Amino acid sequence: xxxxxxxxxxxxxxRNIGKMDNADGVGEVGNARCGDIMxxxxxxxxxxxxxxxxxTFGCGSAIATSSMATELIKGKPVSEAxxxxxxxVVEALDGLPENKLHCSVLAEQAVxxxxxxxxxxxxxxxxxxxxxxxxxxCPNCS
Amino acid sequence: xxxxxxxxxDNAATTPISRAALEAMLPWLSxxxxxxxxxxxFGQEAARELSASRGTVAEAIGARPQEIYFTSGGxxxxxQAILSAAHAGARGGKKHIISSAFEHHAVLHTLDALSAExxxxxxxxxxxxxxxxxxxxxxALRGDTVLVSxxxxxxxxxxxxxxxxxxxxxxxxxxxxxTDAVQAVGHIPVNVEEMNIDLMSMSxxxxxxxxxxxxxxxxxxVPLEPLIRGxxxxxxxxxxxxxxxxxxxxxxxxxxxxxxxxxxxVYVSALRGRLAGALSKIPHSKINGSQSRCLPGTLNMCFxxxxxxxxxxxxxxxxxxxxxxSACTSGSLEPSHVLLALGLSHELAxxxxxxxxxxxxxxxxxxxxxxxxxxxxxxxxxxxPVWEELENGKxxxxx
Numbered sequence: 001x002x003x004x005x006x007x008x009x010x011x012x013x014x015r016n017i018g019k020m021d022n023a024d025g026v027g028e029v030g031n032a033r034c035g036d037i038m039x040x041x042x043x044x045x046x047x048x049x050x051x052x053x054x055x056t057f058g059c060g061s062a063i064a065t066s067s068m069a070t071e072l073i074k075g076k077p078v079s080e081a082x083x084x085x086x087x088x089v090v091e092a093l094d095g096l097p098e099n100k101l102h103c104s105v106l107a108e109q110a111v112x113x114x115x116x117x118x119x120x121x122x123x124x125x126x127x128x129x130x131x132x133x134x135x136x137x138c139p140n141c142s
Numbered sequence: 143x144x145x146x147x148x149x150x151x152d153n154a155a156t157t158p159i160s161r162a163a164l165e166a167m168l169p170w171l172s173x174x175x176x177x178x179x180x181x182x183x184f185g186q187e188a189a190r191e192l193s194a195s196r197g198t199v200a201e202a203i204g205a206r207p208q209e210i211y212f213t214s215g216g217x218x219x220x221x222q223a224i225l226s227a228a229h230a231g232a233r234g235g236k237k238h239i240i241s242s243a244f245e246h247h248a249v250l251h252t253l254d255a256l257s258a259e260x261x262x263x264x265x266x267x268x269x270x271x272x273x274x275x276x277x278x279x280x281x282a283l284r285g286d287t288v289l290v291s292x293x294x295x296x297x298x299x300x301x302x303x304x305x306x307x308x309x310x311x312x313x314x315x316x317x318x319x320x321t322d323a324v325q326a327v328g329h330i331p332v333n334v335e336e337m338n339i340d341l342m343s344m345s346x347x348x349x350x351x352x353x354x355x356x357x358x359x360x361x362x363x364v365p366l367e368p369l370i371r372g373x374x375x376x377x378x379x380x381x382x383x384x385x386x387x388x389x390x391x392x393x394x395x396x397x398x399x400x401x402x403x404x405x406x407x408v409y410v411s412a413l414r415g416r417l418a419g420a421l422s423k424i425p426h427s428k429i430n431g432s433q434s435r436c437l438p439g440t441l442n443m444c445f446x447x448x449x450x451x452x453x454x455x456x457x458x459x460x461x462x463x464x465x466x467x468s469a470c471t472s473g474s475l476e477p478s479h480v481l482l483a484l485g486l487s488h489e490l491a492x493x494x495x496x497x498x499x500x501x502x503x504x505x506x507x508x509x510x511x512x513x514x515x516x517x518x519x520x521x522x523x524x525x526x527p528v529w530e531e532l533e534n535g536k537x538x539x540x541x
Contacts, residue, residue: 011455026159032528032537035449035468035492039527055369057526059451059468 001102003060004094010064020053025121027113030106036062039068042081044118049073049081054110067109068092078118083120085110096135147506153348154325154440156299156467159391166394167352170201170520171191171219179375180382188386195393195518196258199357201532202400203342204333211358211366211376216324218344218369223341224291226367231288231318231454233246238287241302242266242274245293246322248343250479253291266292268483272301272431275418279308294326294342298467298480298496300432300440302330309338315501318364324348324356328399329437330407340364346388350500355388365413367512369406373432380541382500393526410438411501413508420512424519426532430484430494439499440466441511444481446541447529448522456521460514468495489528490540 003011020041027102036058044052052070056063059117068089080109084103090096096104119126150158170191176184178192196207213219241253243265253263261346264282266274274292276375284292290312295302305321312319326332328349334342341364345356360366366379373381399406399472418441422429426446445453450466457464467478468491476482477491496509531537 008455011452012459015526019530028527033488035488035525054530055527055530057447057528058449060455062449063452063525101437 001099003064003097005059006092006094007064007096009134010067010093011060014054014063014067016051016053016067016074017132019055020051020054023114025114025116025118027110027115027117028060029109030062031136032057032079036103036106037113038062038066038106040066040114042073042118044078045067047079048069048077051138052114057102061096062070062106064093065089065096065107066110069111073111078115081111082089082113082115088106099102143505146461147507147510148463149462149510150464151497151499151503151507151511152465153500154300154496157350157500158502159347159352160395160398161350162398163346163391163395166372167387167391170390171258173540174238174386175488176386178386179373188384190249191390194529195389195432197207198393198397199344200359202396203344203359204335206362207358208377209334209359209362209381211360212392213356213358213380214354214455214515215347215356216246216322216343216384218247219343219345219356220248220320220322221252222366222369223343223360224249224256225356225369226287226365227289227318227320227341228256230365232261232287236286236288238253238264238284239291240264240266240282240287241291242268242293244268244296244342244480245291245326246297249291249293249322254519263277268301271328272296272299273435274303274308276304276307276311279311283311283315287317289320290437291322293322294321294323294332294358295330295437295440296431297325298440298478299442299484300325300437300498301415301431302326302435302437305339306337308413309340312339312340325437325440329403330398331403334359334361335398335405344487345394346395349395349399350502351392352388355385355392355423355456357392381395396463402501408504410499410501413503413505416505417497417499417508418443421515424516425469425538427519428490428539430481437497440496440500442481442494442496444486444541445493445495445519446539447526447532448493449518450492450494453493453518456518457495459512460518462511462514463534465496465498465536467496468492487540 023041024044028039054066086108089104176188178189214412325346342359347353430442448470
């Protein structure tokens with residue numbers, strides 16, 4: 001198994017790391033038993049994500065995918081952030097090892113959960129499904 | 143600013159090759175080209191060297207040369223020992239095997255294959271200290287038990303089993319006893335006679351020998367069937383032209399490890415003791431396995447609120463090579479079966495770190511590890527939502 005240089009860069013120097021006080025939306029996904037939890041915070045102004053931060057418990061790729069996901073949604077309208085796919089996160093990181101792809105799904109899920117939280121807090125409709133994370137084969141989750 | 147230091151602290155995975163082993167091997171990788179099965183001078187020279195190596199390996203473990211079978215390594219030796227003993231038992235109507243819950247996968251997966259063939263397998267509990275209990279083994283033995291396989295020292299946590307007692311009990315009951323001694327040979331005294339061992343697996347690269355070579359000890363009179371057929375090598379029990387250079391390197395490394403064992407064990411234990419003392423000051427950390435019955439160089443710890451693979455990667459950034467039993471390093475979504483067998487929670491097992499030292503490590507290297515691990519743990523805890531919940535009381539600390 002090998003990580004790309006991009007993954008290692010985001011692991012070594014994670015972007016947007018830390019808690020956000022007074023976040024407009026917070027999304028937390030994963031569980032400690034499986035070994036990864038991602039928490040993404042967003043600040044929203046006039047429908048645009050003006051800032052994003054994250055805290056992650058997990059492996060190198062979990063940290064790198066959260067870092068990249070926050071980079072990809074910063075400055076984007078909420079509607080566009082909702083379209084962020086795990087594929088886009090993987091591509092932006094120049095690929096992930098096969099057994100780490102679930103980390104990118106977790107990142108996509110965390111972004112949507114944060115947006116959902118923002119919508120709920122502001123009485124906005126949220127029609128997107130938060131996709132189920134693929135944990136087929138994980139005995140703790142099935 | 144100090145110079146960047148590289149520290150190899152993953153000696154339970156593999157060790158650097160010793161100078162003695164390398165020098166012994168080099169001629170056999172260049173001008174000395176004979177096949178030990180050939181009758182000409184080149185071949186006979188190789189055959190003589192092979193025979194001398196067999197004698198060296200035998201002497202180091204208190205065996206006779208004809209009881210040593212060279213293999214490709216520990217995994218092959220484990221497979222052959224267990225399959226062979228099981229099939230011999232089955233011929234006499236015995237189809238029960240006892241082993242422990244935290245064996246190497248070379249043992250556990252072979253036992254899985256035997257279960258599928260209709261064998262019954264009992265795995266002994268290793269308790270929170272990583273040691274099997276004699277009374278539980280005694281209770282597990284049955285009339286149809288053919289084999290007990292319990293590792294001498296564990297590869298992840300380094301605990302050393304009461305092998306002499308196990309061997310003696312098995313010998314008294316007429317049950318074969320196999321031990322995977324891959325982590326022990328060359329590091330702690332191992333004597334197959336005194337320990338009542340019938341079958342024992344060894345691997346050269348764990349004691350500063352080359353990779354890809356190992357040996358299986360089989361007590362005279364214990365039946366052995368080949369895994370690899372097709373030649374008369376190793377008295378018909380392991381076909382294939384011998385890895386001559388590898389076997390010679392293994393013998394040279396083991397001779398050196400055996401003669402320096404006392405001195406190395408004292409030195410490495412002291413390094414490990416200092417490392418364990420310093421790292422256990424990290425809050426909410428835990429050392430895994432018995433500390434009174436353990437290998438000189440293996441230290442396994444858990445740190446709450448972080449995940450082991452990211453800790454390993456961060457330590458690598460500091461130049462330190464280590465290992466982890468987290469799910470992310472195991473290639474599955476489950477953390478190490480060894481740590482789970484000790485009764486650790488999944489959450490805690492994900493945050494494990496193994497540092498394994500050898501006599502090649504220096505006190506300065508230990509200082510470097512001692513200064514870097516707390517920094518790495520803090521950095522990961524600072525970004526961990528699990529640690530945040532542990533600290534604000536939403537989640538309970540368990541260590």
